[in-house]
Amino acid sequence: MTLWLNDLAASELESLVHSLDLPRFRARQLYQWVFQKGVRDLDEMTNLPKALRQSLREAGYAVGPAAIDRVERSVDGTEKLAIRFADGAVVETVLLHMGGGKYTQCLSSQVGCAMGCAFCFTATLGFQRNLSSGEIFDQVLLARAHLAREAAGDASQRITNFVYMGMGEPLANLQNVLRSMDPLFSPDGLGYSSHRVTISTCGLVPQIKALAEAHRGVHLAISLHATTDEARSALMPVNRRYGLQALMAALREWPLEPQRRITIEYVLLRGVNDSLDDAKRLASLLKGLQVRVNLLPFNAFQNAPFEPPEDAQVLKFQKKIEDAGIWVTVRTRRGDDIHAACGQLGKHGDASDDSGDDEAVGCAADFLSGDSCER
16 A cells, blocks of 8 residues: 655654654655655655665655646636546646736645535535545645746746635545645745635534634635525535524634635525625625625536526625625636636546546636735
8 A cells, every 4th residue: 555645744754754763854855855846756855865765665655646637728817727646536726817927726625525505516526535635735736837837937927825615625624624734834845824825615614613723824715605594505505504693603703813804705696696685684694794705696507507697686786785884896707618617617537538528516716806815
């Protein structure tokens, strides 16, 4: 059985090196090769003794062989990467071009999803498995390497922000999501600020509290999408277990720094949740909370039971929220021509399948506009 080095935390690498009777600094070197330089081959770790590399191989250790299966490019600059892992499982990650050479990356946390949200095509795939911490972080390393190749040395092309909004429910895989952030933030890894990261959830209340207790300093986004328990339970089965009252209570306990806000995501579905009465109830639900509302007209997928509202209705809904004194934006649709917009990201077939019939599923590829995650 192969043991993947990129699934180990820094402390676990230290224990591994110690078990081989080697000095502690070798663990730091190993960490940097795996999580900073993204090296996949032990023989490329040139400042590690050959004996150490051989000992790791003999003990069954290697770096997980994740690879980019396919790249699709939108006319708006969005890129969708299909990532294949050691067992053949494939997820998608999206690079949103924010202008000025800056990209926001949307990360997947599971293969498929068990949450069953009616407006998201991911739910039709069902749940296959959680991604490991190394597999989540591999999406970052592979996307950075991809951009570096495309930019041909242009240092202005870079990923500046990350949103855990891809395939799967991040908080249903909370421990691996938290572990994946360690090399993202570590100076021996990529050295990003926690303020550059947003984690989205459909409303797993105990995990929201656990994330708050972890003190990671990340942004929180809530997929709300309805203003009554009856309507939300019909759209999002999670609401049958954690209703709006429990969810709102958890948000009121979320630790917020000054000038930071919780993001409320609200997909607008024609005739379902887009009335002015819905807008009024939404404003009432959010009263007293430091939030920003992102409105998203529904992005259609094959056999979807919903339609987006008319533009005029979106504007009326937006104004009703604004009139209540709540910061609200309408998301810019990104990547819909390559099935990379919100609710469209998806399942790839085998890389050898050139039929072009790829379905799409689940990532919030159009989550950000401007520098909203850089606060």
